Amino acid sequence: MEGKLRRILRFMELTDVFFAVFDEEDRLLFANRKYRETFFLEAEENPYWPDLMRRNFHARRGTVISSPDFELWLKGTLSRRGKVPFRAFETDVHDGTWLWMTETVDEDGWMLCLASDITPLRAQGRTLRQERDIALRSSLTDDLTGIANRRFLMERLVDMIEREAEATRSPPGCFAILDVDNFKQVNDRFGHACGDRLLVGFAQKISTLVRRIDCFGRLGGEEFGLVLPRMTPPEAAGAVEAMLEAVRALRPFSEHPDFSYSFSAGIAPANCREDQADLYARADAALYKAKRAGKNRVCLSD
CATH class of the missing domain: 3.30.450.20 (PAS domain)
Structure with a gap:
């Protein structure tokens, strides 16, 4: 041999x-x-x-x-x-x-x-x-941040669901929605140019924390999506919690060195042969739960 x-x-x-x-x-x-x-x-x-x-x-x-x-x-x-x-x-x-x-x-x-x-x-x-x-x-690219856009992200979400339907041993994949907390206040306080800078820096930081097989993209506004193939819900929650900790440590504006921010996230596991709209809705509901609970946290779908 x-x-x-x-x-x-x-x-x-x-x-x-x-x-x-x-x-x-x-x-x-x-x-x-x-x-x-x-x-x-x-x-x-x-x-x-x-x-x-x-x-x-x-x-x-x-x-x-x-x-x-x-x-x-x-x-x-x-x-x-x-x-x-x-x-x-x-x-x-x-x-x-x-x-x-x-x-x-x-x-x-x-x-x-x-x-x-x-x-x-x-x-x-x-x-x-x-x-x-x-x-x-x-x-397939978001104009502001340079990362994948909603179209590319949704295509990868469909891919994950289809692979989940064929999988026999691998853990289910998960979909997460990340939403920057109090983003309107950032724009109101510092201006839209600073808001754009914050989103670019946020995208850059999260991009360094995902695996090769994950897909991170911007859904629109201050909302981002994360496709996490072959991750269980506890694993996905741990990964997104680590991202939240990293974002909390960021100081996006040199002219405002004390300013920091956070995000809220909702995570839903993919179900076999589930429609992507249903998976998206469950992740969105989990995000809403995180927002109602006080923001700056990660919640799993029910």
Whole structure:
């Protein structure tokens, strides 16, 4: 078996197909020669994917990123990356190479990336396809915060319910609604520009606390959604409580260093073959219960 594995790895080094594996925390575990050459990786280097993209962006190499605000682009990309079991897309590289890339994600959040060089095949219509891909990404991204929007979040909610219907051993997934407390007072006291800054900072903080397989997005206004596949209600409550503690510690405005804020959250477990509207309504009812109980807390659905 060991000899067969060595031969498989040798083939991976010889092939012109790009091959890489990332773990559930988005750290590179393995990449073949072609992938490392194209994305400027040393032989024993295993960076996190965001760090790799950031480094190459500033060096103007690797993947072409057209957005002038890299961190906003990264935030939006991470809110969607690894959230679906499989996706395929085209991407271009600074050296002129055009790639057809696929991402396959397992139930634990590990990702297999495969890519082929299609530069000679797909030159015609490339600009049109790029514009289409940019428009598609925009349609799934919240304009203010840069994270996933309601449309993308609801699609992932449906995915979780459907997977729950097929699951036999994994724990049920949960859906949480997070609502920033007293947000109108923030706007009234400090102005809408500060309110927007608070929402951007809130989205950024929560995004750092979710798993690869979770999906966090903005539902609208000061309300956000969190899809938590394969989590029991107590696990989901613990995860959201940790987020609440982290948010309480934030000081969003340097000009008002004593100001802090909180959020309220309602959590509902997914039921087999449940309609997404019913799951949403149960999470919303739990949020309302948290608000009535004094805000700044997490409540589970009845």
